Amino acid sequence: MSATATMVERPPPRARGWPRRRIVGYALVCLWILFGIGIVSYLVLAWNADFFAKYAPAYLRGLGVTLALVSISMVLGAILSVPVAYGRMSSNRVLSGLAYCYVYFFRGTPLLVQxxxxxxxxxxxxxxxxxxxxxDFFKDAFNCGVFAFALNTAAYQAEILRGAIESVPRGQWEGAASLGLHKLQTLRKIILPQALIVALRPYGNELILMVKASAIVAIITVYDLMGNAKLAFANSFDIQAYIWVALVYLVMVEILRHGIEWIERRITIHLKR
Amino acid sequence: MRISLRIALAASAALLTLGVAQAQEKTLRIGTEGAYPPFNNLTSDGQLVGFDIDIAKALCDEMKVKCTFVAQDWDGIIPALQAGKFDAIVASMSITPERKEKVDFSNKYYNTPSALAVPKDSTLKGVTKEDLAGKSIGVATTTTHFNYASKTYTDSTVKGYPSSPEEQADLANGRLDAIEDDIVVLQQWLDSPDGACCKILGQPSPQPVEIFGPGAGIAVRKGETDLVNKLNSAIDAIRANGKYKEINDKYFKFDVFGAES
Incomplete structure (x- = not known):
């Protein structure tokens, strides 16, 4: 333990009295709570067993499509991101130029347009x-969705990977080289384990963004979660259709967020003191 | 300080818009889609044109009110009306029982049948459920055509599109075996260079009134009986004084009003 470990940052002194900022803060929180109560009570009041019986199976089917779409695209994107990240870090002008253009295009244009x-x-x-x-591949709307999503997420994942690898100090490479380790061995056994800890959060964010962005495929006739919600709304003109779908997305994102936090706690145990 | 200033600003802005809204009470804001030629369409320079637009203008002249137009995606057009973004929908909206639960309708201002279009080299012979079994049919969602297709062609894959141009593009691309839409809309597209690929296959028959309704009407918020009455007499008036025929003949070779009710 170094001496710096004994330095403790004190928490700020407890707030006293009711300054204006605090009143406004409480008022805003109350507003949010009221808003939450409003939605919940609306759902309770508007509870419609027929609606549920009629559309719940469709929502479940849609959920399956959404999960399949996101997981396939994420995995394909991860595979594709490796050569792109390699290109971005390459000292070869042509290679790095190409990778830069790829990332530039896919990060610079809306996924909807793509x-x-x-x-x-x-x-x-x-x-x-x-x-x-x-x-035959591009005739199918689902395939088109996966294709566009994988290309898009590959660009983001390549940047995450590159940033994470570059965040590991050069000294680690040099130290490994001095021990006679091969470059690939260094990458696999020394650099990546450290880099992936840095990359976990951005990867989690990207996954969550993809889950939400996947609603876009509803406009190219894929009946994902959003597509089925649109259909339910079209048939019932009931705004519940969208509230339920928002809740399902919310639950999905919340599960993912907790999952990622759990993984982070597990893989950073050795960094805790 | 800053937060309270913002709240004050927001409040005054809200008051201001309220004041403006009251001042504009005499203008009727009309919502339409803008992706359904020849009935309503957005030109490349952002102008709304078409049969619906001309009819709406004629009705406004007849009712002696000033009208403004708002383009709104079809999916959200009824919620937007209910949210007060505009006061009436003139967008070829068929009068159906489900919609009547949410909005009030004027009498119909036209009624044209539904039809199916297919590629010119299609081997399809008819438009029955059996003829189309196993085929994929594209239809714009939230339309009477979609409701009909998903109820009738249960052995086919019915794919929902946000609006007519997308389903037409996919029929031309070869992703679809057939599309169902208003016959006038289909014909307009088939006559254009984009529609050169395809032809009308036929009209489903019978076309039940409980699905298709009596025709296209003007939708207003529930309970605005006054406006409905005014619109109905305006429709009768332009039918009687020849204005309707003038607009009709500008777009169509036959009277799209259908049977007198």
């Missing part, structure tokens, strides 16, 4: 795609 470009854009090149045998 999805439209893949679905309707590639759709207008049917003859060309048929001649190379790719039309």
């Amino acid at each position: 999805t439209y470009l893949v679905y309707y854009g590639l759709g207008s090149f049917r003859v060309e795609l048929q001649s190379v045998g790719l039309w």
Whole structure:
């Protein structure tokens, strides 16, 4: 233990009295609580067994589609992000230029636009795609969604990976080299274990963003969670359709968030004092 | 300090908009979709044009009120009306029982049948459930055509699109075997270069009134009986004075009003 460990940062003194800031704060929190109570009581009052019986199975099917879409895209994106991150860190001008352009395009344009470009854009090149045998793949809306999402998330994941690897001090590389370790061995056994701790939070954020962004596929005729909610709304004109779907997304994100926090606690045990 | 200043600003802004809203009471704000040519369409320079727009303008002239137009996505057009973003929907909205639970309707101002379009080289022979079994049919969601297709073509895959242009694009792309839409909308598209791929297959028959309703009406918020009455007499008036025919003939070769009710 070094001497710095004994230095303790004291918590700020307890707030006393009722300064204006505190009153405003309490008022705002009350407003939020009222808002929450409002939604809950609305759902209780508007509880409609018919609505539930009629649309719950569709929501569940949609949930399955959403989960499949996000998990497949995340995994494909992770695989694709490795060469992109390699390109970004490469000293080869051409390679790093290409990787930079890729990341620049996919981070700089809305996912909605990318999805439209893949679905309707590639759709207008049917003859060309048929001649190379790719039309069967792009004919299906789900495949188009996965394609666009994987390309998009690969760009973000590549940046996460690059940032995490570069966050490990150079000295680690040099130390490993002086012990005679091969570059790949160094990466696998020394750099990545440290880098992935740094990367976990951003990866978690990316996953959560993907879950929410996946609602976009509803407009290219994929009946995911959002697509089924739209359909339920179209048939019932009942705003409940959207409130329920928001709650399902909320629960999903909350589960993911806790899962990620749990993993973080597990893998940073050795850093705790 | 800063927070209270913001709240004060927000409050005064809210008051201001309230005042403006009251001052504008004489103007009727009309919501329409803008993706349903020839009935309503947004031109590339952002102008709303089409049969619905011209009819709405004629009705406003007849009722002697000033009208402004708001373009709104089809999916959210009824909630937007209820939220007060506009006062009436003139967007080829069919009068159906489900919608009547949420909004009030004027009498119909036109009624045209539903039809199916297919690629020119399609092997499909008819429009029955059996003919279309196993095929994929594209329809814009939240439409009477969609309700009909999902109830009738239960052996087919019915795919929902946000609006007509998307379903048309996918039929041209070859992702779909057929699309169902208003026959006038389909015909307009087929006559354009984009629709050169395709042809009308036929009209489903019968077209039950409990699904398709008596025709397209003007939707207003529930309980605005006054406005409904005014709209109804305005519709009768433009039918009688030839204004309707003038607008009709600008767009169509036949009278889209359908049978007199």
